[in-house]
Amino acid sequence: MSDIEIPESHPRYQSLLTRHRIEEGVENGITSKQGLIAQGRGEAFDYLLGERTIPSADEAERVAAAYLLLADHPVISVNGNVAALCPEEMVELAEAVGADLEVNLFNRTDERMEAIVSHLREHGAEEVKGLTADGRIPGLDHERAKVDSDGIGSADVVVVPLEDGDRAEALGEMGKTELVIDLNPMSRSAQTATVPIVDNVIRALPNMTKHARDLNGASREELEAIIDAFDAEAALEAAERAIRGGDID
Numbered sequence: 001m002s003d004i005e006i007p008e009s010h011p012r013y014q015s016l017l018t019r020h021r022i023e024e025g026v027e028n029g030i031t032s033k034q035g036l037i038a039q040g041r042g043e044a045f046d047y048l049l050g051e052r053t054i055p056s057a058d059e060a061e062r063v064a065a066a067y068l069l070l071a072d073h074p075v076i077s078v079n080g081n082v083a084a085l086c087p088e089e090m091v092e093l094a095e096a097v098g099a100d101l102e103v104n105l106f107n108r109t110d111e112r113m114e115a116i117v118s119h120l121r122e123h124g125a126e127e128v129k130g131l132t133a134d135g136r137i138p139g140l141d142h143e144r145a146k147v148d149s150d151g152i153g154s155a156d157v158v159v160v161p162l163e164d165g166d167r168a169e170a171l172g173e174m175g176k177t178e179l180v181i182d183l184n185p186m187s188r189s190a191q192t193a194t195v196p197i198v199d200n201v202i203r204a205l206p207n208m209t210k211h212a213r214d215l216n217g218a219s220r221e222e223l224e225a226i227i228d229a230f231d232a233e234a235a236l237e238a239a240e241r242a243i244r245g246g247d248i249d
């Protein structure tokens, strides 16, 4: 698959590997060229965060796991960057919490939709939604509004990694609980989220799965208590402080 060998001892190993996966995603028709720009933006924020999961993000990941376990119909939205970076991790989280996977693209083309669906199947996904596109998110233009009515259309809780701000706002207006993974705490998506997770998706997804497994036997009351104790604004402020070089509490 890969023609580039990155030595694991390289100090920027993870970052280079991530970059390489996105490049491959573009070559394989999974990631759009715009996805390269989003990747660059994400890298800059990750660098400022010290390329690690800060404590407030770890807490947000646990809260997100609690929301997913309590959900009636959770859906994980997949775009071209996430599909290229961490397909297996997405399938694992979906399995751990009983969520659907749905492909949702900013620049939607049939070719890219199908390439991503096949890619996810190759990485263990059984059912992948998004191709039916018989539902709409109100308030968005035609192509970007498309969803499956038995997927995101009827979901109560949606995981949205690297979502664009407009769509995140429109989903919020539909009353969905949004668990947003975005390295930029100032992005509209993070600001709109019920649970903003300011972390790299490659670290956030496996950590959400780990938390979901740990919380698997927890009662409804325990899960609700975890959710009630969470303060989204405080999480965003903690991430901003970490980026500005302050305390990371």
Ligand code: ATP
Pocket (backbone or CB within 6 Å): 037, 038, 039, 040, 041, 042, 043, 045, 085, 162, 163, 164, 165, 166, 181, 182, 183, 184, 186, 187, 188, 189, 190, 199, 200, 201, 202
């Ligand atoms: P806004 O929400 O402010 O409208 P946008 O629509 O302009 O943002 P994009 O340019 O589409 O946002 O970028 C997507 C977002 O995803 C950026 O905020 C970027 O920091 C974030 N991002 C990119 N790569 C990753 C990653 N690997 N993990 C988490 N977040 C990432």
